[in-house]
Amino acid sequence: MTTTISDTEKQENEPASDQYSLQTDDDGTTIRHTDEQPPREATICVVGLGYVGLPLAVGFAQSNYRVVGYDVDESTVEQLQAGVDTTGDLSDESIQDGDISYTTDAAQINEADYVIIAVPTPIDDDDHPDLSYVEDAATTVGSKMDPGTTIVLESTVYPGSTRDVLVPALEDASGLTAGEDFFVGYSPERATPGDEEHGLSDVVKVVSGQNEKVLEDVASLYESIVDAGVHRAPSIEVAEASKVVENTQRDLNIAFVNELSMALERLDVDGQAVLEAAGTKWNFHDYRPGLVGGHCIPVDPYFLAYRSSKEGFEPELMQMSRKVNESVPDHVAELTIKALNECHKTLRDSRVLVLGLAYKPGVGDVRSSKVEAVIDTLQEYDIDIEGFDPFVDNETIEAQFGISAQERLEFEAFDAVMLATPHAEFEQLDLEAVASELAPDPALIDVTGALEADEATDAGFVYRRL
Structure with missing residues (x-):
């Protein structure tokens, strides 16, 4: 099978020029060739061009591999062909940097020596892993790949999925035998959008x-x-488990501080101050309470719990941590309602402005944001809610959350402000100026404690945080 050339060989053969040329495939795909260094021998196909697959495709192309980026989403591929970074984490220039093509034509998979599958693996309504995207991708790859191809799965799965789900689908579609006619590996993604x-x-x-x-x-x-x-890793199963363990550990630790914040609130003790004091011990792990959204931390524990329960062991701590973190949106809504009551507001007449709707700071992804659950609970009390997020377009906000979205940030006549996702753009808010624009006796719900509590109370807010 084809192998890559070493870095030493690359340096010895590297010419001094830095010239690029543009060519167009028969299907209209634009390919950017570089003369900076000789091309590596292997061709890589990345299946799935989302926040995991696209950086992989670009990374291989920038390292002088011939790369085929394949996706079934015509809109995504059209944007990439037009030179638009669809993730927001790279740049428009980088996605055309190197010998890379983007296509919806599965026939191009057979050009590859290595196929890397990076497709979504969500959970269903019963919190069970949904590996249908992996199976579909494997069927497509298997029907097109040549003997000698190596397939690497990067999607998050439970231990055993590569051998029990991916391999059979590849073999059925190709008529080939794993380990003899083609080869399989697993390398879990560690993508961190916005970092x-x-x-x-x-x-x-x-x-x-x-x-x-x-x-x-x-x-x-x-x-x-x-x-x-x-x-x-010594085995595929170890590598598969390592991925879900990474995020399950974080889920457990965040669940602890979330539960701690709720308990200390009942004791009328400042939870943030407690964490700061405890953090002075050298071996204390610094986790902070908050909404647990995204595609990894609130999902991966279910993969491990599902597979474990199939073998007759119920991982109670993992499952309880998930319940704790899933309860936080209701707790945030409760904090908001209590703050409005303390401000002598009538709930059905109250207006709340939510700042930050993405699942984490610095990104525009709202698909798995827990802010939505907070808003849903508040709307049950007929509270009028508007939203603003500098990373998310208004059409997406209105469709996803069912609220009005502001074109530019305006505070006038709102009864409360909720800082739900603390984008850096909100860190320098002049709280006195904000309070002066709001309705009298306003509330500030600072979910993660990103702002200064004393500054907020001095500005006249009833201040609440986890």
Whole structure:
């Protein structure tokens, strides 16, 4: 099978020029070729061009591989072909940087020596893993790939999924045998949207393969693009489990501080001050309470719990942590209602402005934002709510949350402000100026405690935070 050239070979053959040329495929795909260094021998196909797959495709192209980016979403591919970064984490220039093409034509998969599958793995309404995207991708890849291809799954799955779900689908579609005619590895994604310090090349990559030879081949492939290096897991199942454990651990720790904040509130003790005091001990782990949204932390524990329960063991701590964190939106809504009551507001006549609707600061993704659950509860009390998020367009806000969205930030006549997602753009709010624009006796619900409590109370707010 085709192998990658080493960095030493690349440096020895690297010409001094830095010239690029543009060519167009028969299907209209624009490809940018670079003469900066000779092309590597392998062709990579990345299946799924979301926040995981697109940085991978770009990373390989920038390392001088020939890359095919495949996705079933015609709109996504059209934007990429037009030079538009669809993730917001790269740049319009970078997605055309190197020998890379974007396509919805599955036939181009057979050009690849390596196929990396990076498709979504959500949970269903019963909190069970939905691996249908993996199965569909495997069926497509299997029907197009040539013998000798190596397939690497990056999607988050429960231990055993690569062997029990991916491999059978590949074999059924291809008529080939894994380990003989094609080869399989697993490397869990560690993408962190909105975090410039922890991009693809900056984070150690866990890799695995169905045997030692495949493991070394997959490790060599990722070592060529990941500056931080790779960790060779002893089995595919270890690599699969490592991914869900990473985020399950975070879910457990956040659940503890969320429950702690609720308990200390009943005791009339400042939870944030408690965490600061406890944090002076050298081995105290610094976690803060908050809404747990996104595509990883509130999802991955279900993968591990599901697989464990299938083997007859119910992981109660994981499941309880999920229940605690899922209860936080209701608690935030309760804090808001209590603050409005303390301000002598009539709930059905109250107006609340929600600042930040994305699931985390610095991103515009609202698909798994827990702010939606907070808003839903408040609307049950006929509270009028508007929203503003500098990273999210108004059409998306109105469709996702069922509220009006502000074109520009205005505070006039609102009874309360909720800082739900503390984007950096909100850190410098002049609270005295904000309070002067609001209705008399306003409330400020600072969900994560991003603002100064004393400054808020001095400005005249009834202040609440987790």
